[in-house]
Amino acid sequence: MRVLFAQCLLITLVVAGLHPITSGRKTPLSRKVIPSTVFTGNVVANTISTDSNLDGPQLSAVNSSSYEWWYFDVVSQDLKSEITIVFYTALASGFGLLPPSADVTIVGIDFLFPNGSTSSVELTATEAVITTVGQGSSGIYKDTGAQWQGASDLSSYIVSINSPRTGVVGTLKLKSVAPAHYGCGKAVAGQPMMVAPNIGWSNAIPDAVGDVEFQVNGEKLCFQGVGYHDHNWGSQPFQNNLVIEHWGHGRLGEYSIVWSNVIAPDGTDHRTVYVAAKNEIIFASCAPGSFDIQPTYTGGTATTGTQSGFALQVYLGEGKVLSLQATIAAVVSNAAPVYMRWTGSLVGHFTGGEVIHGGVSTFEQFNLTA
Numbered sequence: 001m002r003v004l005f006a007q008c009l010l011i012t013l014v015v016a017g018l019h020p021i022t023s024g025r026k027t028p029l030s031r032k033v034i035p036s037t038v039f040t041g042n043v044v045a046n047t048i049s050t051d052s053n054l055d056g057p058q059l060s061a062v063n064s065s066s067y068e069w070w071y072f073d074v075v076s077q078d079l080k081s082e083i084t085i086v087f088y089t090a091l092a093s094g095f096g097l098l099p100p101s102a103d104v105t106i107v108g109i110d111f112l113f114p115n116g117s118t119s120s121v122e123l124t125a126t127e128a129v130i131t132t133v134g135q136g137s138s139g140i141y142k143d144t145g146a147q148w149q150g151a152s153d154l155s156s157y158i159v160s161i162n163s164p165r166t167g168v169v170g171t172l173k174l175k176s177v178a179p180a181h182y183g184c185g186k187a188v189a190g191q192p193m194m195v196a197p198n199i200g201w202s203n204a205i206p207d208a209v210g211d212v213e214f215q216v217n218g219e220k221l222c223f224q225g226v227g228y229h230d231h232n233w234g235s236q237p238f239q240n241n242l243v244i245e246h247w248g249h250g251r252l253g254e255y256s257i258v259w260s261n262v263i264a265p266d267g268t269d270h271r272t273v274y275v276a277a278k279n280e281i282i283f284a285s286c287a288p289g290s291f292d293i294q295p296t297y298t299g300g301t302a303t304t305g306t307q308s309g310f311a312l313q314v315y316l317g318e319g320k321v322l323s324l325q326a327t328i329a330a331v332v333s334n335a336a337p338v339y340m341r342w343t344g345s346l347v348g349h350f351t352g353g354e355v356i357h358g359g360v361s362t363f364e365q366f367n368l369t370a
């Protein structure tokens with residue numbers, strides 16, 4: 001308890017001590033100012049990777065049908081605490097879960113507290129300034145106190161929020177333990193960046209040691225756990241391009257795991273799965289047969305029971321399968337029936353191997369069929 005308290009006291013110092021993002025050793029390769037007002041006209045969304053800019057802006061501008069966001073989370077080892085911070089450039093017409101607003105530069109923060117309660121805060125910026133160096137990016141959301149700073153090699157990120165007005169002050173730090181990737185493989189030039197039609201994705205930090213020190217309305221939320229950072233974009237409304245989506249990430253023993261499955265309105269099924277260990281990619285694939293995922297239920301079926309989590313089978317090749325059960329521990333975000341995000345435990349085994357317990361994960365579900 002004493003240690004926890006001492007860590008939380010550091011908050012003000014950490015925030016006050018942040019350097020401006022331009023103070024790094026390397027010269028910024030690009031700096032983009034995104035106004036809060038929406039662009040009228042056609043925008044271009046990048047679809048093929050280069051050898052840099054993995055986490056930089058991928059839209060030429062933000063119009064009312066496009067969306068882009070930078071997503072960060074950390075889930076605690078005991079699955080009872082989580083923080084999610086998302087920096088958006090989008091209107092609700094581009095990403096339907098956003099609140100109605102005329103401003104595209106929005107920061108959304110979701111908290112899960114150890115007693116199971118949740119809270120959310122939205123901050124509106126007057127503009128966003130995003131700087132890209134190497135593969136990494138940094139962003140300042142003006143007049144919100146919210147910013148992120150990324151290392152050019154994606155080895156570490158820090159998100160800081162200094163918003164006394166909304167009662168939210170703190171930092172989220174990530175130290176990567178797994179290599180970045182795109183939907184079909186390594187973070188190299190020439191990779192397809194769309195994980196489904198009109199849904200772009202890059203995963204700068206598939207798994208990280210996460211360190212969270214926040215104060216929320218005078219309450220402390222401090223914990224270490226499993227962290228993650230990715231980035232999505234598209235030039236057509238997100239909600240028009242999927243019917244069902246399952247995504248999640250976790251750590252089980254020495255393994256870092258990320259999955260995504262999108263069922264598009266035309267019925268096509270798009271899959272992406274990633275397994276790494278000891279900071280090396282073991283498997284990263286967007287092949288249709290790369291993995292399967294099924295919701296699991298307790299007390300009955302899909303219609304009579306309660307959703308308990310997901311079962312996954314990752315087909316690693318040569319008959320080797322990684323079987324996983326992700327079991328819901330707590331609700332982090334509830335916009336049922338359209339959207340849910342949870343923390344959950346992870347248990348699994350490789351074909352013929354011993355069962356590994358004690359995994360930590362967070363996962364979500366979009367269901368636009370209702």
Ligand SMILES: *[C@@H]1O[C@H](CO)[C@@H](O)[C@H](O)[C@H]1NC(C)=O
Nearest residue numbers: 041042043044063064065235
């Ligand atoms: C935004 O840009 C996309 C891609 O060019 C285009 O299809 C769409 O119609 C544009 N939206 C608006 C509202 O102009």
Ligand SMILES: *[C@@H]1O[C@H](CO)[C@@H](O)[C@H](O)[C@H]1NC(C)=O
Nearest residue numbers: 113114115116117217219220
């Ligand atoms: C749960 O914890 C939060 C954060 O500490 C607190 O604000 C809230 O009042 C608590 N809720 C209950 C029901 O104890």
